[in-house]
Amino acid sequence: MRQRYLALLSVFASLPAMALTFQTRLESIEWTVEGDKFECRLAQPITDFGSGEFVRRAGEQAIFRLKAYNSVIGGGSATLLAAAAPWQPGRGDINLGSVNIGSGNVLFNSSQVQAGRLISGLMDGRSPVIRRASGDGRVSEVRLLPVKFSKAFNDYQGCVAKLLPQNFEQVKQSEVGFPGEGVDLDPQAKAKLQVMLEFMKADPTVNHIELDGHSDNSGNRLTNRELSRRRALAVMDFFKANGIQESQITMRFHGERYPLAPNTNASNRAKNRRVAVRLERVAPTEKPAPQSASAASAAHTS
Template sequence: MRQHYLALLSLIASLPAVAITFQTRLEKVEWKVEGDQFECRLSQSITDFGVGEFVRRAGEQATFRLQAREQWMGSGSATLLAAAVPWQPGRGDINLGVVSVGSGEVPLNSSQQQGARLLSGLLDGRSPLVRHRTLQGGEGLEVRLLPVKFNKAYSDYLACTAKLLPVNFDQIKQAQIGFPGGGSALDDASRAKLEIILQYLKADPSVNHIELDGHSDNGGSRLTNRDLSRRRALAVLDYFKANGVPEQQIVMRFHGERYPVAQNNNETNRARNRRVTVHLSREAAPADTPTPAAVAPNPAAAS
């Protein structure tokens, strides 16, 4: 009898701990799509936990993240799966690897690759599933989204992403306009890059300060190089002004050969040094200057 008892205890000890599962009831599952030119979000509320959502910023692919109303998750790492749903017996889960778990309102944020695979899994009827542990006591924890009603929401999400800007602020806030031919005239590639910057500036009027820094290689005298860097910066400034950017928002400097980004030891490196750096920023308006509501910063554009 004692042997049977010990064997039973051994069996119980070997069983996995029962996980705390957060999941919305099937009949209450809803997907929500929100967004603008800067960011699109596809989300599902999770009962008693918070929200699971896909977030795609302009210029990037979507990531998957969890928003938690309470601090359920302990710091460390969690496993992310495109899991088979309970009503599909015999179908295996797809392990998408680990993702870091931190503190705060958004404890988990996947990579773009993981986000794309989760979206693909949802289209295939799979569930985004996070396996981790609770902060209190370290019990197993699972957070699951269900693929119910997903296709219609995904169609609306795609319509949102089609209107995204080509870049986000982090990608555009410091750009280099090249002059590889050695002169001070803008070429097609430079104008194309400036057009992307202008498109962002028109969409986000909270970006109201531009700094232009002209540079050259060391191919001429210092005075010649300084003047060439000035004319390059002036070419970019004139392009911005011609396209409606107020001159008072622009600061122009020129440095000649003083600040190379590469050694001037071959033609490729010299071409890299012939450039204008464009730095964008948000400067607060003076306290006595009212900000029109029409140009108030969009929260989704904040970086």
């Protein structure tokens, strides 16, 4: 291990001429793990620069991003590398492609594939390196070191295990289907609603639900409106049975008026038998008044 540390200290000597390199001294290296049910972060502070961090949101794979106190390395295209460790002679760097250095606190976000390969590289003793060459031949480089990574990555995995199945962008809107011609929720519909329910309970700022019931055109106009109403009520009852107040739910029903697909075959008609569910963040002063079933019926009779 001591030989590895000494080899790491020789990194500066192997850099190109006129290189400006940012990395933390070996004895000061640390990885930090932070997170909650919505996002996990695994970061290494970089002395006099900022930090490099892996960020994994609920429902997604990790990305890698570089954060900076200033734009000292300049903007433009840079190369992202999983660089070979100095104590492993004969191994070349792995070029993971280009990234575009922007302005602001976050200089770039990698792709999920790039982040996955950086993590694999760190587990194998490689260093994430961002290298940018300017027009005058100056090379700027930001380097993270793999020291203490394995322990921190285990802690990060513990955080990841507690993430919600989806993030807000993924969970905020869903179509709950009724493949048969009835009004009861099937297991697939309940599973979709359960994911939405879990998110609402985890994030109290998501405090309102919009329901819009629909039907196909199989029956007459009044029958179809009643079917769409009962389907929307089935979804409302699911949320109410699981602790959501009726005052947090707005329900409408539209019969056959707004099909997703032309009612020309059985498959399309099944798509149209649905309830659209939307989660919203509504400030207390903006909350819409709950709409009763009778009021909704009156609103759509015209």
